[in-house]
Each structure stands twice: as structure tokens, then as C-alpha cells.
Amino acid sequence: MRTISRIFLLPGLAVLLFAPYVFAQEHQYDVIDLGAIAYDVSRGHDINEIGQVTGDTLNTDGNWRAFVWTSGSMFEVPALTGYAGDYGYGYGINIHGHVAGESGYTNPFLWDGTNTIDLGNLGGMNSGAAHALNDSTQVVGYANHSSGYDHAFMWENGVMNDLGVLSSWGGRSEARDINNAGQVVGVSASNTDPHAFLWESGIMTDLGGLGPGYSIAYAISEGGFIVGSSTSSSYRSHATLWTGGAVIDLGTLNDPDPGASEARDVNDAGQIVGWSHAHNTFNRHAFLFEAGIMRDLNDLIDPNSGWELQEAYGINEQGQIVGYGDYQGHLRGFLLEPTTGLATSNPVPGVAGEVNTVTVSGATPGERVYLAYGRQAGSTPVPGCGGLSVRIDSPQVAPPKIADSGGQVKFSNKVPSGATGKTFYIQAVEPSSCSMSNLVVYTFP
Known part of the structure; x- marks a missing residue:
């Protein structure tokens, strides 16, 4: 041998x-229960390119803890110490298994595989969260600024940099995602309503929205697709795609009935995931949007699985999807695996x-x-x-x-x-x- x-x-x-x-086939998925450390409660928030998942779960003390899930095994990420709040939430994970999140008393943290690092603040109070990181471990989120407002930041090699705001008078901003090119998206106070932004090479650009209202960008793909939500002409929040200078309303599962939706992540194949009010109800259902069609992910899984998929938060380039829903009466994180056979x-x-x-x-x-x-x-x-x-x-x-x-x-x-x-x-x-x-x-x- x-x-x-x-x-x-x-x-x-x-x-x-x-x-x-x-090769073309109908997108169908197997549902994998991410499990829980205790109390049958967990949520999936992000997935990297090798299928590792981060999110949060209740531990044996009844406190929320960030986790890293790898091939069926859930690892509890230690919370920051020295703060009154003994909890942690995992929001983003990169190819190295590093995690960005929130811990302690609303403090942004980075788990580097060994240590839970307090990322600090921008001269204000200890307040903020780290929402995402790229494969270079550039971390983005928001932290309290010396002005008293929260500002979007990028943290790299121990240094936290203020990304600023859109408005001429100041106010709040928050970074939600970063790709490997260092492009950052999020939301900022503008001279009117809070607007989605793209930050690149030191310049923050107002992305606008579907109408004269609120917008937020939650994710950016490696190729520059940006997704989030925006106030539509019906004054409801609708899942939104920014691409090639266009702002596109992705609609809802409730169309043409009233309802709301949010797009939370996108890959370079243009597959978009998020949540929407389901048809004829105001219950949230996870969706997949591709080829111009929004589909209820609950229609793409075994109807006897015992799951109601409520919110999809992350998708990678392989089409694996994470989020959370109701599984036999419990709030549980899920991983959807495309059924290739x-x-x-x-x-x-x-x-x-x-x-x-x-x-x-x-x-x-x-x-x-x-x-x-x-x-x-x-x-x-x-x-x-x-x-x-x-x-x-x-x-x-x-x-x-x-x-x-x-x-x-x-x-x-x-x-x-x-x-x-x-x-x-x-x-x-x-x-x-x-x-x-x-x-x-x-x-x-």
C-alpha cells in the first residue's frame, strides 16, 4: 500500500x-442542524469558503456565546473578560477560522484562533461591535467615537481607523461587511435619512436607495455586488441590490401583497439570501434570490424535515447557506448544503x-x-x-x-x-x- x-x-x-x-439543476438543499451548547438554542450568522460557520448559542450558564462550527463540532469562543456583560455573539468568519463579533459590555472583538482580542474604541466609551472580516483579518464594525456618536471602523494589526460619516454635520455610521479588496459597506447618517455607503480607499460614497428614505448595505461580494435593504415606494423595507450603478428592488415573497424583506448576503454567482415576509402572512421566511426570482427556502428542503427556515444570513461561493429558524419548537442555527448527489x-x-x-x-x-x-x-x-x-x-x-x-x-x-x-x-x-x-x-x- x-x-x-x-x-x-x-x-x-x-x-x-x-x-x-x-451542469444545471434545480437548487435543492439538505438541512444540517448546527446544534447548540445548551438549551437547544443557536443561530448561524456567517460561513466561510470551507464551510465553517459562526453564530451564537446559549451556554450552560444561560449566556450567549459565539461559536465556530466545523464538520459537526461546535467550539465555544471565549467571551471578553473584565466586563459586566458575560456574553458573546459571532457575526463574521474568514478562511482562517477567525471570528469577528461582540462581547463583554457591547465591545467589538476578534477571535484569532487562540485569543479573544478586545478591539477597543475610537476615543469614546466601550461600546460597539465587529460585524465582519476578510481573509487578511481586516475587521470592520462600529465603535464609540470621541464625539459621542458611534462611527464605522476598520481594524488592522492592532490599529482601529475611523471611516467617518456621510453627513456634513456628523452623526453615526456603522460598517457591516468588507471583501478581500478592502471595500467596506454599511450605513451612515447623511444630510437626510441614514443611507447605505461604500467605503473605498479612504472615500465614503452614498449609495442611495430605492426612494427618498432609509437604506443599509449588509454585504459586498468579491466582485462588488452589494446587498441590503431600502425603503421602497410603498414605504416598506425591501431587499435591495446595488450593481453597476443601478439600485434594484428584489421585492418580497409576499408580492404583490404588502410585506418587508432584507437581503443579508451575496456571492459572486449573484445568489442572494435574506428574509422576507412569507406569502399571505407576516411571518419571516428565509429566501434565495437568483436569476431574477425570489424563492422561499422552505420550498427547497424536505417538507418533512421539521424545519421552518426563518432568516438566512450568509452564503459562500459554493452555495452553502446559514441562518436560523424553528426546529421542532426550538430556535436553531442551520446550514443548507446543495444536494449535488x-x-x-x-x-x-x-x-x-x-x-x-x-x-x-x-x-x-x-x-x-x-x-x-x-x-x-x-x-x-x-x-x-x-x-x-x-x-x-x-x-x-x-x-x-x-x-x-x-x-x-x-x-x-x-x-x-x-x-x-x-x-x-x-x-x-x-x-x-x-x-x-x-x-x-x-x-x-
Whole structure:
């Protein structure tokens, strides 16, 4: 048997000669319960490109705590110490698993994987929140300014910078998201109503809205799509998209009936998620907007799942969606996985020093299946498959195997004892259908 260092000897996935194929299917999702530390309560707020989720949950003391969820395991992020408020909320997570949020007595924090760091303030009181961060760990949010107002900030390498406000007279501003290009979006007092803004290279630009009222930008994609909400002509808050100089009303699930909606995140494929009042009710339902259509995510899951998906807060480039809803009478965070058909198992028995088997199921009988692996998370395009990318940096690839009549493939090799304590990222691809499996993140004990 080959050792794990030689399991995947073929060139990186990006140079494989996959047959060109345009893959299209109805978007359907499996619902994964994120669980909870205690009291059956949790909320999902953001997801990174390797499927790690942050949000908040009640701990055994009955206090809210930020968490990092990875492949079914929930880690409680320690709260800031020295403050009266013993709580924490996780709002943003980057590719490194670092978390931005709010803790203590409304203080912005960064969890760097080891420590919970108090980001401080802008010369005012200890008050604020960190809403998002990019892969360079530039953190944005709001903090109290010496003027007494809260101001949007960008924190980097220990320094908090004031992003200013739109209005000529001062007032409040709040940053809600940042992409890897350093573009920041949020909301600021203007000379009229609070307006959505784009901050770039030191300049804050008023994005306006659907009408002469309030607007807020919640998220910006790597390609510059901006989403949020704005007061519509009916004087209700409607989910809004800013792109190419246009301001677009995304409507509601209640159309043409009255109702409100908010767009909370967007990816570069133009998939937008958020919440809207459901048809003929004012109950909030999570939505997915794509190709000009707003769809109730509850219609895209198993109707017998026991879930009512209420709010969707994050979506990554793989189309995974996080948020929260009602699950059997409890407020629970969810992760929606697109049902591509392929499913990759953890290594079995999952012990270093032994022969381990990874099973891929749901493949097309008679078709080739490739298994990619690596030690770092990332994104590598699959040639010939449009925007499909495995969530592994510079992966190596196992020699392909043919799916049996049951659509199953097994990859077996001996894992050296030196793999103990090391984390591997594993994902399968069927190039003929441009199908990709779930990402397995496994640490050998």
C-alpha cells in the first residue's frame, strides 16, 4: 500500500483534463442542524469558503456565546473578560477560522484562533461591535467615537481607523461587511435619512436607495455586488441590490401583497439570501434570490424535515447557506448544503498508522470520480465546470475510480502514524456531471 504522502500523485486538480460540461439543476438543499451548547438554542450568522460557520448559542450558564462550527463540532469562543456583560455573539468568519463579533459590555472583538482580542474604541466609551472580516483579518464594525456618536471602523494589526460619516454635520455610521479588496459597506447618517455607503480607499460614497428614505448595505461580494435593504415606494423595507450603478428592488415573497424583506448576503454567482415576509402572512421566511426570482427556502428542503427556515444570513461561493429558524419548537442555527448527489465520508477507521477508506456515494454508475485532498483550505477551479471549485488550496488528486452499479467508489490507502494531529481537507468531484461532494475536514486523533 502507498503511504498518505503518496496517495495523490497526479498533478493538481486545476490541470486535469476534465471534459467540458454545463451542469444545471434545480437548487435543492439538505438541512444540517448546527446544534447548540445548551438549551437547544443557536443561530448561524456567517460561513466561510470551507464551510465553517459562526453564530451564537446559549451556554450552560444561560449566556450567549459565539461559536465556530466545523464538520459537526461546535467550539465555544471565549467571551471578553473584565466586563459586566458575560456574553458573546459571532457575526463574521474568514478562511482562517477567525471570528469577528461582540462581547463583554457591547465591545467589538476578534477571535484569532487562540485569543479573544478586545478591539477597543475610537476615543469614546466601550461600546460597539465587529460585524465582519476578510481573509487578511481586516475587521470592520462600529465603535464609540470621541464625539459621542458611534462611527464605522476598520481594524488592522492592532490599529482601529475611523471611516467617518456621510453627513456634513456628523452623526453615526456603522460598517457591516468588507471583501478581500478592502471595500467596506454599511450605513451612515447623511444630510437626510441614514443611507447605505461604500467605503473605498479612504472615500465614503452614498449609495442611495430605492426612494427618498432609509437604506443599509449588509454585504459586498468579491466582485462588488452589494446587498441590503431600502425603503421602497410603498414605504416598506425591501431587499435591495446595488450593481453597476443601478439600485434594484428584489421585492418580497409576499408580492404583490404588502410585506418587508432584507437581503443579508451575496456571492459572486449573484445568489442572494435574506428574509422576507412569507406569502399571505407576516411571518419571516428565509429566501434565495437568483436569476431574477425570489424563492422561499422552505420550498427547497424536505417538507418533512421539521424545519421552518426563518432568516438566512450568509452564503459562500459554493452555495452553502446559514441562518436560523424553528426546529421542532426550538430556535436553531442551520446550514443548507446543495444536494449535488455526491457524498464523501470521513476516513474509516479514522486512525493514523492504519489503512483508511474514504467512501464516495451518489455518483453516476460507470463514471469517473476523482478524490482531491490537501492540508490547507482554499479554492481551486474545476476546468470545464463553470464556477465550480473545490474548497482546497493546491489540491493533489487520487487516480480516478469508476463508480459501481450502486454509484459508490472507495479510496483506500495506509495513513502513516505521522499524520496524528494533522488536519486534511478531502472532496470528491465527478467531472462528467460537474458534481462536487461535501468537504470533509478531518483531524487524525
